[in-house]
Amino acid sequence: MQEYLLEFEQVSYKYPGANQPALNKLTLRIPKGKKCALIGQNGSGKTTLLLLANGLHKPTSGKVYWRGQPLNYHRRFLIQLRQQIGLVFQNPEQQLVASTVEEDISYGLCNLGLPEPEIKNRVEQALIEFGLTHLAAKPVHHLSLGQKKRVSIADVMVLKPELLILDEPTAYLDIKHSRHLMKTLQTIHQNGNTLLMATHDLDLVYWWADWLFVMDQGQLILEGEPQEVFSQRKVLEELDLGLPLINQILLDDLSDEEKMVIKRVQQRILELVRNF
Numbered sequence: 001m002q003e004y005l006l007e008f009e010q011v012s013y014k015y016p017g018a019n020q021p022a023l024n025k026l027t028l029r030i031p032k033g034k035k036c037a038l039i040g041q042n043g044s045g046k047t048t049l050l051l052l053a054n055g056l057h058k059p060t061s062g063k064v065y066w067r068g069q070p071l072n073y074h075r076r077f078l079i080q081l082r083q084q085i086g087l088v089f090q091n092p093e094q095q096l097v098a099s100t101v102e103e104d105i106s107y108g109l110c111n112l113g114l115p116e117p118e119i120k121n122r123v124e125q126a127l128i129e130f131g132l133t134h135l136a137a138k139p140v141h142h143l144s145l146g147q148k149k150r151v152s153i154a155d156v157m158v159l160k161p162e163l164l165i166l167d168e169p170t171a172y173l174d175i176k177h178s179r180h181l182m183k184t185l186q187t188i189h190q191n192g193n194t195l196l197m198a199t200h201d202l203d204l205v206y207w208w209a210d211w212l213f214v215m216d217q218g219q220l221i222l223e224g225e226p227q228e229v230f231s232q233r234k235v236l237e238e239l240d241l242g243l244p245l246i247n248q249i250l251l252d253d254l255s256d257e258e259k260m261v262i263k264r265v266q267q268r269i270l271e272l273v274r275n276f
């Protein structure tokens, strides 16, 4: 039976002074062990949902559950929670706290009070993993935006959270580092962790995710396996979300036979890309 790590139960959230709620009685459950993607127009509430996921915001009404237990918003509990649920912000500037790259990556590990050799070892691994070794001693404010993004992802991944949440992780990254990040995420998933990624890149969602959430106006509109969700063209058109390139080929004026052939090709490409 499918287990759920994080559950939003009728959750609403209104920013102070806002007229409309950013989340509106949202019910959504993150399945354990899956690579989940979250899509929706600008302003649909994706980032807000992620901020509530690790307790940075508290619901105006409704409840968030972690492993079946309602979130406790006391500082001590939140510190523990954030070891288990790691959140990589969309904008790396919001995440970086220390003066050098090395110090920034070790910051969370020091807060956990881990032994010095373990911290050193984990930081070294993270520097290698994210191609940051040559920048280890560099002040973070001297880095390019893409380099800052890599540091901010390393900051969270080094803590080995059970649920890793990423808000637009490929934003600011060049192709080489985007590909490398996706490989790293694959490894993290293979190690048994759960991933949730908010993104506007529908092609990436198509081949990467095994579960997809579609949000609009603070609510969950659709969820399911990406191929299933992307077959709901009418709903997606109404939301002005578009389709992955591969789904756009399935034009309405094709014969059933032609559609069948294209679907088989899609399936094969998907298998090849996932095993790449």
Ligand SMILES: Nc1ncnc2c1ncn2[C@@H]1O[C@H](COP(=O)(O)OP(=O)(O)OP(=O)(O)O)[C@@H](O)[C@H]1O
Binding pocket: 015, 016, 018, 021, 022, 040, 041, 042, 043, 044, 045, 046, 047, 048, 049
């Ligand atoms: N700090 C804030 N104060 C007031 N309103 C906010 C704040 N942050 C977001 N909002 C509003 O909440 C709603 C949801 O915003 P949110 O950032 O969650 O959307 P999003 O789906 O992540 O958008 P994007 O795709 O542009 O990143 C929007 O209407 C936005 O204007």
